[in-house]
Amino acid sequence: MPEGDTIVWTARRLDASLSGKVLTRTDFRVPSLATTDLAGRESLPVATYGKHLFHRLSGGVTIHSHLKMEGRWSTLVAPHAAPPREAKRLETQVRRAERGHTTRALLYVSDALAVASKLGLLDVIPTSEEQAIIGRLGPDIMAESWPETGLDAALDNLRGQPQRLLGEALLDQRNLAGLGTFWISEMLFVHGVLPWLTVAEVPEETLRAVLDDARRLMLASATTGVQSSTGRAGDGETKRVHARSGLPCVRCTDTVRVAMIGEAGRERTLFSCPTCQGGYAPNDDRRPQRPLVERPAGGRRRV
Ligand SMILES: [Zn+2]
Known part of the structure; x- marks a missing residue:
């Protein structure tokens, strides 16, 4: 699930392949950008805020994207820039990306390309308009300023909604930006808190600890690229309830x-243990639930 950690990791990957290089070709596959051509602009460092990516280019232009549920940006080395034994494999990957029906954008530089697929949102905006988008969001849990100012501001926002369900208040990006269903499910389990308690029912120290732990683990995940709430990376070891x-x-x-x-209309799923977290969701009918089965593509379905 792309949350703040995945966004930061994605930005670092894009920077490693593109930053400081000139785009030689761009191909946007969304109707609103069908005629947009950003070739000739230099790729500047990609900024992040919460779950938003702001890929800045020279000339005051930003490619703004949001991964939503399944979106991703990946990078490939251009086949001609790779060792001969890898060129064939890369050619196949590039062709697949160029023909893929889920591909939304392709950004080419001299020796690499970035491919966006299944994005929830893709737009090109003046860099000066980034602030209008950020202004609608709460403090970013991944930001450097979080320990000094972000955490207290987020707690104030939460405290301002005492009767709201905690899980819902944490998902609301206007309270704090970057958390999603993975980190909320995992951190509330670790702290034995039922997501369906109201904010008022949860002690301040507990809220603080939930957010502190989330940030610490998210920073680690942003470095490794493996979203893990356990510190382990093995199959089936990266999460407890999600x-x-x-x-x-x-x-x-x-x-x-x-x-x-x-x-x-905007419901999300959260996972919890009735024993460890002291209860059930009010809308849980308590009938047996069947396990989700992971699909090879990374999605999941019920069986
Ligand atoms: Zn349990």
Whole structure:
């Protein structure tokens, strides 16, 4: 699930391949950008805020994207710039990206290209308009300024909504930016807090600890590129409750549950253990839930 950590990691990857180089060709596959051509502009460092990527280019232009559920930016070395034994494989990958029906953007520089697929949002804006987007968001949990000012501002925002469900308040990017269902499910489990408590029901020290731990682990995940709440990277070892509904809790013998949270039409899924977190979601019918099965593509489906 792309959350603040994945966004920072993605920005670093894009920078490593593109920063300081001139775009030799661009290809946008969304109708609103069909005629946009950014060739000739230099790729500047990619900025992030919460779940937003701001890929700045020379001339005051920014490629603004949001990965939503399944989006990603990946980078490939141009086949002609790779050792001969790798060129064939890279040619196949480039061709696949260029023909892919989920491809939304291709950015070429002399020795590499960046490929965006399944993006939730893609736009090209004046760099001067980034602030208008950021201004609608709460403090960024990944930002350097988080320990000094971000954490307290986020806590104030949460405290201002005492009757709101905690899980819903944490998902609201206007309160704080960067958290999503993975980190909220994982951190509330670690601290034994049910996501369906109201904000007022959770002590300040607990909220502080949840956010501190989330940031610490997200910074680590942004470095490794592996979203892990456990510090481990092995298959099935990176999480405790997220997407584990119907499976036994790693701490007790109870079964992990999934339930919806949020306003009608904008619901998200959160995962929790009724024993470790002291209860069920109010809308949980308590019937058995079947495990989710991971698909090779990284998506998942119910069986
Ligand atoms: Zn448990």
